[in-house]
Amino acid sequence: MKLEKLSDGKLQLSMTKSEADKVSDALLKKAGELNRSTLDFAYLSAEAVLSMDNNFRQPKSFYQGASHAG
Numbered sequence: 001m002k003l004e005k006l007s008d009g010k011l012q013l014s015m016t017k018s019e020a021d022k023v024s025d026a027l028l029k030k031a032g033e034l035n036r037s038t039l040d041f042a043y044l045s046a047e048a049v050l051s052m053d054n055n056f057r058q059p060k061s062f063y064q065g066a067s068h069a070g
Contacts, residue, residue, distance in 0.1 A: 017052050020045040 001015040015023070027034060027042035034042070 015045075017049055021049045024049065 024046035
């Protein structure tokens, strides 16, 4: 996990998939004790982990308007 301050003053947090998974799991187990911002971060990191597992890509023909009716 890496936290750095960017030149524009913003903070950037970088973590691996396994780190994000561990953080979100630990935070969500304590959901009843956490404030809204912390829960938002937990859900965001959990969603990022799930999206890393999703390899589905819509076929190009869908966007090009090709008909799939038989």
